[in-house]
Amino acid sequence: MLKRERQAYIVHQVNLHNKVLSNTLSFEIDVSEDTIRRDLQELNEKGKLIKVHGGALSHAFNDITYPSKKIYSQDSKRIIGEKAARLIKDGMFVLTGGGTTIIEMARSLPVNLSATFISGSIPAIVEYMHHPLIEVIVIGDKLSKNSKITLGTHAIAKINTLKPDLCFLGINAIDLQHGITDSDWDVVQIKQSMIEASQKVVCLTISEKINTMQPVKVCNLNKIDILITELPKEHPLLQPYVAAGITVM
Amino acid sequence: MLKRERQAYIVHQVNLHNKVLSNTLSFEIDVSEDTIRRDLQELNEKGKLIKVHGGALSHAFNDITYPSKKIYSQDSKRIIGEKAARLIKDGMFVLTGGGTTIIEMARSLPVNLSATFISGSIPAIVEYMHHPLIEVIVIGDKLSKNSKITLGTHAIAKINTLKPDLCFLGINAIDLQHGITDSDWDVVQIKQSMIEASQKVVCLTISEKINTMQPVKVCNLNKIDILITELPKEHPLLQPYVAAGITVM
DNA sequence: ACATAGTGTGCAAAAACCTGCAAAACCGGC
């Protein structure tokens, strides 16, 4: 890999994720950390990013001094996104919802992936749109400002005509007794039809939402095939779900 | 192998792979690396590629990573957008296409406007989404990477069920003889159904596209109600269209 | 304070580069 090419890749990653780690890049590009550090220094001088201890941040991100909690959960979501992205193979039909974890997944998709993505989430569609080999099917209906996804009977009817290989859902609450729960009734309608339509259901969530509950029920645990969190699958918090027959990643 | 022939091959490889290595080329073409280097230098001076340490990168590659924010007649489009935005009143149902002029219109909408916008253009939807009082209906179907709007029979069928008050179209070519013309067959199908569905049709275009022609016909001039350009309505270029019964703004 | 992880400096090897030069090929005119 050429130096210039490598630096372009780094800039791309920074713009995408707002943050990069030296050791991650070193592993991804397969060069020493020293080289990465020198690259980051150069790019810093050119004003393409801001070098910090351990990696670099995007210019936009650094302007606002975010609370550290947000950065932390951003990290978790990126891990989740990367795990989820690995499930998708060339030629698959994938149905996805919205939410920040789904966006992170979209950003982690390999550039040369060739698959079909179906979604009603505008931010997710924008991400998919950037991938040259991905076909995007937009689910139309009225757009919800809160969730930034399309909601309504037309959307549900459309989803019911599909038989995707995989369905990715960002979830807001999951517990052993009540299964998956959520707060918005309209969103739940869509999620239910997505679950029913798909051959395999993958749920994404950060660990802090595990064993929590929301007022509206989406589905029982037995509808879920795979659960992805930022924790390793051996973590004690996840063992009850493994025991319930869910593949935990 | 002739010099000219060799350089043509190099340019071809760069356009194909976005990148070439000096030593690879040297091996493939069976000339010394010095010769390759000299070729790359010449091609660099001619602007055919960008020479870097170890090889060369395509111009396209460099554009993507170091985006050149080339603003194409941005000012004119802003004027058009502002004129168009004035046509929309509270409570209206508005159908819009895609394109940069439509985006400019969306950005010019007053914050307190309360109307319903229907569109299949993802960038336009993203703009509408930012307005607190605007309801957005998304037209679903397969997303075209080129035009960033949804295209297909489902989208057309959906549009045919609507009766919006106004329809805004960004157009690529208009002339007295052939009316509105465009280059993409699929996009034209959508535009035609949008025109048929709407009570009033508003066309937006920068003046340089007036009296130009494209291969695919969209509709005759008599289907258009309002034509908006960046020029004042008294401008001589526009008078033939006024005479044809179109309201020019 | 201690352990861990990240940093900067200097160094050395490899790769790529530049310069100048000469052989070979090519060209135009006689």
Place this chain on the structure above:
DNA sequence: GCCGGTTTTGCAGGTTTTTGCACACTATGT
């Protein structure tokens, strides 16, 4: 065909760039 001039190409050499490693130093968090 022949001869001076130009272009092209490869090579020798010395220089610069790039990269990884060793080592001592500094930051960060528990």
